[in-house]
Amino acid sequence: MSQSQQLQQLKKQLWNIANDLRGKMGADEFRDYILGFIFYKYLSDKFIRFANNILAEEGEGFDNFANFDTSNPEHLEYIEEVKENAIDEIGYALAPNQLFHQLAKRGKQDQAFILDDLADTLKAIEQGTLGTDSEEDFANLFEDIDLTSTKLGNSPDDRNELIVKVLSHLDAIDFDLSNTESDVLGDAYEYLIGEFASGAGKKAGEFYTPQMVSTLLAKIVTSGKDTISSVYDPTCGSGSLLLRVKREANDVDRIYGQEMNRTTYNLARMNMILHDVNFTKFDIKQEDTLKRPQHVGMRFDAIVANPPFSAKWSADPLLLQDERFSDYGKLAPKTKADMAFVQHMLHHLDDNGTMAVVLPHGVLFRGSSEGDIREYIIKNLNALDAVIGLPANIFYGTSIPTSVLVFKKNRKHDKDVFFIDASDCFDKQKNQNMLLPEHIDTIIKTYQARENVDKFAHVASLKDIHDNDYNLNIPRYVDTFEAEPDVDLAAVAKALQDLEKKSQETDATINGFCEELGIDSPFKVGS
Incomplete structure (x- = not known):
């Protein structure tokens, strides 16, 4: 079976489990359970492969960690050795009786009540990292899996029956972790996140950027670079944007992110680990980025973001003393934090870095303090490199048209700004417009060529922008007007x-x- 066929089969299997077993529970509610259990199975499968590789060195009779007995003193010695090595190398450890397959088998074959043991196991994974280098990455990771919730069933037995069904179905699926170069499971996990996002409506904007938009931003910040030393997303959601940059680049050394929503923060950490990003290679923090930034003093080679559109924030005048905002002399309005995120990201952008951010069209032309900030970025910092208009209705929960703004501090093309009108680059689908791979290719090739294209792209001089009072509304620069044919x-x-x-x-x-x-x-x- 090809990798593509394997992926399609896995997607179908996982989504069928999620769809068939959630019953009347909302998709966004069941999401935390099914994604959490998939992650637990991944941790278990990965751990047993790791353990068996270590035990293989001990010779015959030590070929399967799952057969070890914690009550056997001889076995216990090897169990502790494996756990110690695992904590150092993969960041966590499990006992034989805590393995996913063991719990699923007990529940299915013995009709045992496993909820208490399952809760203890998930807690043990978290607590087993206390005092280690991976502690922060596993702390409270499973806190959203509430096995006592009546959403799973009115009685403990009802809840146990449902959970046993979910674990049994997942247990029957081979995640096939033998090929470390393959990202099939990671892709399937991303697919599930996207499917839950499409069913979550407006809430989806809190945690998921459509895959093709993520791909566009990732291709922009990796354009012309073989390796990325560090990538950062200040509103990272489920981490999909960061992982897309990792995929587009030949190598990403370190991944950084911050997310305000606790549930989504947990999902982002799971997503990193499930995509085989070692715990030493990512640093995801949970806090309000504008109010309490967690990566103070750091600069990043690449920055990508899809901040919540026109979010409210404090706009506290005391923030004018914050070095992220002080040079501008103005703060974004309380009801529209878009430019505040831009200021924050520009502050963290390395001198030779590239930043791509998705924003609502209003940031291109709104006046007052936003206009002053926009003018400062262009006139004083000369950091705006390109403006790309995207189609309407491509994001979950909103139909508004959006734009991608690209920033660089030391720009090669420092006498102009490149405008692309890609508002017609979409495939109309049932409920949403979709950017297709060919649309992404067209936009990226145009961005890299940086040449005028009739009714699609225009190189605007800084004087042109000054003459337009720093209004960046794309139709001012890209003429898409279709004139009537000449009349004879x-x-x-x-x-x-x-x-x-x-x-x-x-x-x-x-x-x-x-x-x-x-x-x-x-x-x-x-x-």
Whole structure:
């Protein structure tokens, strides 16, 4: 089976489990359970492979960690050795009786009540990292899996029955972690996140950026670079944007992110680990980025973001003393934090870095403090490199058109700004417009070529932008107006003459016919 076929099969299997077993529970509610259990199975499968590789060195009879007995003193010695090595290398450890397959088998074959043991196991994974380098990455990771919730069933037995069904279905699926180069499971996990996002409506904007938008931003910040030393997303959601940059680049050394929503923060950490990003290679923090930034003093090679559109924030005047905002002398309005995120990201952008951020169209032309900030970025920092208009209705929960703004501090093209109008680059689907791979290719090739394209792209000088009072509304620079075809006045005149002649001939014919009948013609002059 090819990797593509394997991926499609895995997507179908996982989504069928999620769809069939959630019952009346909302998709966004069941999301935390199914994604959490998939993650637990991944941790278990990965751990047992790791453990068996270590035990294989001990010789015959030590080939399966799952068969070890914690009550056997001889076995216990090896169990502790494996756990110690695992904590150092993969960041966590499990006991034989805590493995996913063991719990699923007990629940299915023995009809045992496993909820308490499952809760203890998930807690043990978190607590087993206390005092280690991976502590922060596993702390409270499973806190959103509430096995006592009546959403799973009215009684403990009802809840146990449902959870056993979910674990049994997942247990039957081979995640096939043998090929470390393959990202099939990671892709399937991303697919599930996207499917839950499409069913979550407006809430989806809190945690998920559509995959093709993520791909566009990732291709922009990796354009012309083989390796990325560090990538950062200040509103990272589920981490999909960061992981897309990792995929587009040949190598990403370190991944950084911050997310305000606790549940989404947990999902982002799971997503990193499930995509085989070692715990030493990512640093995801949970806090309000504008109010309490967690990566103070750091600069990043690449920055990507899809901040919540026109979010409210404090706009506290004391923030004018914050080095992120002080040079501008202005703060974004309380009801629209878009430019505050831009200021924050520019502050963290390395001198040779690239930043791509999705924003609502209003940031291109709104006045007041946003206009002043926009002017400062262009006139004083000269950091705006490109503006790309995207189609309407491509994001979950909102139909507004959006734009991608690209920033660089040391720009190669420092005398102009490149505008692309990609608002017609979409495939119309049932509920949403979709950017297709060919649309992404067109946009990226145009961005890299940086040349005028009739009705699609325009290189605007800084003087042009100054003359437009720093208004970046794309139609001011990319003329997409479709003029009516030139009218041949002589041909029109001749056609009118021919029409008049035919009309007169018709009148004459009718008049003659009426005379033969001895009646007055309605077309006879003077009648």
